[in-house]
Amino acid sequence: MRSPKDFFAPLAVGAPQPPRQIPVRPSRMIHFFDPGNEKMAAKVPDIAKKTDVLLGNLEDAVRADRKEAARAGLVSIAKATDFGRTQLWTRVNSLDSPWVLDDLITLVTEIGDKLDVIMVPKVEGAQDIHYVDRLLAQLEARAGLTKPLLVHAILETASGVANVEEIAGASPRMQGISLGPADLAASRRMKTTRVGGGHPGYLVRTDPVGDDLNEGRTTYQQDLWHYTVARMVDACAMNGILPYYGPFGDIRDVVACEDQFRNAFLLGCVGAWSLHPVQIDIAKKVFSPSPADVAWARRVIAEMGDGTGAVMIDGKMQDDASVKQCRVVVELADELAATDPELAAAYDAATKETQS
Numbered sequence: 001m002r003s004p005k006d007f008f009a010p011l012a013v014g015a016p017q018p019p020r021q022i023p024v025r026p027s028r029m030i031h032f033f034d035p036g037n038e039k040m041a042a043k044v045p046d047i048a049k050k051t052d053v054l055l056g057n058l059e060d061a062v063r064a065d066r067k068e069a070a071r072a073g074l075v076s077i078a079k080a081t082d083f084g085r086t087q088l089w090t091r092v093n094s095l096d097s098p099w100v101l102d103d104l105i106t107l108v109t110e111i112g113d114k115l116d117v118i119m120v121p122k123v124e125g126a127q128d129i130h131y132v133d134r135l136l137a138q139l140e141a142r143a144g145l146t147k148p149l150l151v152h153a154i155l156e157t158a159s160g161v162a163n164v165e166e167i168a169g170a171s172p173r174m175q176g177i178s179l180g181p182a183d184l185a186a187s188r189r190m191k192t193t194r195v196g197g198g199h200p201g202y203l204v205r206t207d208p209v210g211d212d213l214n215e216g217r218t219t220y221q222q223d224l225w226h227y228t229v230a231r232m233v234d235a236c237a238m239n240g241i242l243p244y245y246g247p248f249g250d251i252r253d254v255v256a257c258e259d260q261f262r263n264a265f266l267l268g269c270v271g272a273w274s275l276h277p278v279q280i281d282i283a284k285k286v287f288s289p290s291p292a293d294v295a296w297a298r299r300v301i302a303e304m305g306d307g308t309g310a311v312m313i314d315g316k317m318q319d320d321a322s323v324k325q326c327r328v329v330v331e332l333a334d335e336l337a338a339t340d341p342e343l344a345a346a347y348d349a350a351t352k353e354t355q356s
């Protein structure tokens, strides 16, 4: 552990000052693409206009014999594209792979000024973040970068979950953590064969009514990811970084994808991964507070005055704690509305309606 006094000191001579705050920028969807896939790469300039984060993926889903092509593709896309307000992230290969060292050296040297965040897969504990932290500082110094790169960890090993709090606080570069349900399921030896989402076998059943154990017993499917997402959210909140749900692999099932994303949103996540263009709008819808919720939250804040005491609104008690929840919703809505005039108009229209 670094001494708290040294926590914000650069880890290499000439490296930029580490950040003291994680920049608040919309990141409702982290859109994955394979930079070595020409069809996907061709869509990047258009997709950049409608996503908060574009992520050039170099790890899983990129074939072993296409790793170099993906890395080179990301370098040329980053150099050739104006991403506007959209952030550019990358997911490098895992720290035990033969590719990660060249991923980091090439990307930081060639396009370190274009990249915002480096996503690190299969993080096991703080030691993995410390390794990346020092290496990034050395590479930033060599490349003459003035803005520090941020680091995002994927929570996808049993060890990572056991150490999630120390991972979240391992470096001032830590920007956030995503749940990686596919690798995590394998690491835990869960018996699912899916990428995220629920499973019909994971359920609870109501008690029997009489002697017949089968008759009239409703079952309720449970959320396999509740415990991990909740733990990740707490670890992130306590360290001032951002939690995300990861991939939902059933691309065709846009309904269940929306449900999974919404569960994560309600529990405190700020975004999720989109693996296919069809998931971009789902994430945008889910991770933007609804106009009705924003209007209600604004009303509670207005009626609560200085934010202390208790009032009754439409039969519901509001006090210091509920007004704090409302502020979370309104702050997020204001941040998103600042760069999205359509959303701003929807929030204002709903607010006017509640006032009339």
Ligand SMILES: CCC(=O)SCCNC(=O)CCNC(=O)[C@H](O)C(C)(C)COP(=O)(O)OP(=O)(O)OC[C@H]1O[C@@H](n2cnc3c(N)ncnc32)[C@H](O)[C@@H]1OP(=O)(O)O
Residues within 6 Å of the ligand: 031, 032, 033, 034, 039, 040, 041, 043, 047, 057, 060, 061, 182, 183, 195, 247, 249, 251, 274, 275, 276, 277
């Ligand atoms: C499981 C744990 C993880 O690590 S998840 C993260 C790693 N996985 C990924 O990044 C997967 C990314 N997505 C994909 O590879 C593809 O979307 C998969 C799922 C294979 C489906 O592709 P495909 O069969 O081409 O779908 P499609 O015919 O419906 O595609 C229509 C057009 O859209 C394109 N497309 C597809 N996905 C993306 C994407 N992520 N970004 C940009 N473009 C995408 C396709 O190339 C296709 O283009 P065109 O219309 O033929 O020109």
Ligand SMILES: O=CC(=O)O
Residues within 6 Å of the ligand: 060, 121, 154, 156, 179, 180, 181, 182, 183, 184, 246, 247
């Ligand atoms: O990388 C993501 C996962 O689910 O595994």
Ligand SMILES: [Mg+2]
Residues within 6 Å of the ligand: 060, 121, 154, 156, 180, 182, 183
């Ligand atoms: Mg994974």
